[in-house]
Amino acid sequence: MDRINATTLVLKDFQGVKIHTFVSPYAYAANATHIIETANELVIVDTQFINPLAHGFRAYVNSLGKPVNRVFISHGHPDHYFGLAAAFADCKAYSLEGINTIIGEWGPQMIKNQKPTFGDMIPDEVVVPQYVVVPNTSEIIDGLIYEYEVVESAESEVQLLIKLPELGTVIAQDLVYSGVHIWLGMGWFENWATELQKLANTKGYDYILAGHGLPCTKDEIHNNIRYIETAQKLFKDGLSKDDFKTALLAAYPHRESPMMFDLYLGFLFGKMGSH
Numbered sequence: 001m002d003r004i005n006a007t008t009l010v011l012k013d014f015q016g017v018k019i020h021t022f023v024s025p026y027a028y029a030a031n032a033t034h035i036i037e038t039a040n041e042l043v044i045v046d047t048q049f050i051n052p053l054a055h056g057f058r059a060y061v062n063s064l065g066k067p068v069n070r071v072f073i074s075h076g077h078p079d080h081y082f083g084l085a086a087a088f089a090d091c092k093a094y095s096l097e098g099i100n101t102i103i104g105e106w107g108p109q110m111i112k113n114q115k116p117t118f119g120d121m122i123p124d125e126v127v128v129p130q131y132v133v134v135p136n137t138s139e140i141i142d143g144l145i146y147e148y149e150v151v152e153s154a155e156s157e158v159q160l161l162i163k164l165p166e167l168g169t170v171i172a173q174d175l176v177y178s179g180v181h182i183w184l185g186m187g188w189f190e191n192w193a194t195e196l197q198k199l200a201n202t203k204g205y206d207y208i209l210a211g212h213g214l215p216c217t218k219d220e221i222h223n224n225i226r227y228i229e230t231a232q233k234l235f236k237d238g239l240s241k242d243d244f245k246t247a248l249l250a251a252y253p254h255r256e257s258p259m260m261f262d263l264y265l266g267f268l269f270g271k272m273g274s275h
């Protein structure tokens with residue numbers, strides 16, 4: 001048994017369509033990647049961060065015994081697209097044009113930044129999605145409607161939001177952090193909270209797929225808004241990096257993945273560039 005390295009699989013069965021969610025260990029930021037399984041095909045959303053988890057996710061995808069129609073990449077942060085090179089390079093990959101540009105321009109630097117820590121656990125080069133998703137359009141893939149939207153200046157500069165209206169499901173990825181500490185590297189507190197409120201107000205969607213942590217409901221969106229407002233106040237109060245972390249840990253003792261702070265405090269408090 002291995003508690004630290006435990007992955008989680010969640011299966012939501014919509015009778016005819018299944019959504020599988022693969023969540024990495026909390027020690028690895030609980031990255032959540034998804035498979036939409038329709039009658040004949042699979043659609044993948046995001047690809048994991050480190051190679052062993054990307055391979056583990058791919059092995060699970062392969063175990064379903066259906067061809068992969070495509071992989072969507074939700075945004076330009078490496079914990080979502082590194083696995084594309086590691087385990088899904090043979091698949092067609094899609095994202096918004098701006099995200100493909102960010103991955104192409106920033107990806108090599110992200111690998112350089114992460115190599116000293118992760119070594120052979122991350123890929124040596126990036127794969128940039130070859131196909132473009134146009135926001136505010138929709139399409140039918142293997143009989144299921146996918147609606148594409150763009151969210152700007154929230155968790156990242158630009159991200160793809162996918163709605164599955166027939167399933168009441170929104171693939172929010174890093175717009176929502178479920179049960180774990182929130183990556184606040186960009187410091188766009190207000191706009192992020194506004195986007196979350198918009199999502200909370202959207203009727204007809206009660207199954208939320210987060211980018212980190214387990215699938216959740218709209219209650220978790222409200223928890224995220226409160227968390228972000230708390231963080232914003234602490235940041236505006238001029239707390240030091242360490243005091244900021246201590247205060248948020250004290251305010252949210254039950255959220256998992258405290259290592260998230262190590263991943264973003266350098267961005268929020270420093271001049272490190274990110275998208």
Ligand SMILES: [Zn+2]
Pocket residue numbers: 077079080174211212
């Ligand atoms: Zn992420």
